Amino acid sequence: METLITDLKTQIIDHLNLEGVSPNDIDADEPLFGSELGLDSIDALEIIVMLERIYGLKIKSQEEGKKVFYSVRTLAEFISENKGLGVV
């Protein structure tokens, strides 16, 4: 799980062009949105695309998205639980 969390942090930084942010700056348990990272709705869409592109996973509903995108850890848990299932 910790390796996946580290990978996710790096991927988020890379995909969202978070200049000057390192993986250590992102607390895996802190909310992804509304935090110092300054992520917005377009970033949320980018993470959705990233999930599909890298992990082949889709979010089924807005409600599920809220839970999955809460933090890096919830994102990692979602990937871990659904890995290998393809589109969920």
Place this chain on the structure above:
Amino acid sequence: MPVIAHYSLIKDGVLAIDGLAIYRHEDKEAGAAAFASALYKHMELSYLKFFKMDNLSKLGFLAAEALTKAVPDFADTPKDKTGLFLMNTHSSLDTDERYYETVANDENNFPSPALFVYTLPNIVIGEICIRHKITGEHAFLLSEQPDATLLCNYVCNVFDENAVDAAIVGWVEYYGAKRHALLMWVNRLPGQTGAREFTPEAIQQLWTIHS
């Protein structure tokens, strides 16, 4: 008659205000992204959204940032009476092509939302407006060639209608090897040292000098 009170220029790794170079990127072989980042740091900016912008918006944003810092009356001009009028020939084609690459391949079709939102040239106007809270008249004009007469007439009409007290006016182009921004601060304040009348000839002269 409005006047050109000040202008900023970004071209060939140089940032100049009123014709005077204030930053020169040492690494001439560096790419546009490296130059933009270096200039951002040189200007000691703190605006994380900058790094999410496309190349056209970064260019316009930095030129506007330099210009507004150099303009004494910018802060005192009501933001709802501050206009923003830009022009270029290639629209947002640089980003349009990058976006197309993300959708062109049927087997690897992952459209990027972050790219898509920049597939209009007037997004650079939005970025500058958000940064400086400008809410006045604005337009992004496209023409096959730099058209000083069209730009001048358009902006003068807006001034004639008293829709603006001052405006950022100019050219922001980013496509292929064409990468430059020339932004002018146009107002109607009398007695400004170095100001020149805002005419097609004056605009053309600035474009010619710096092209």
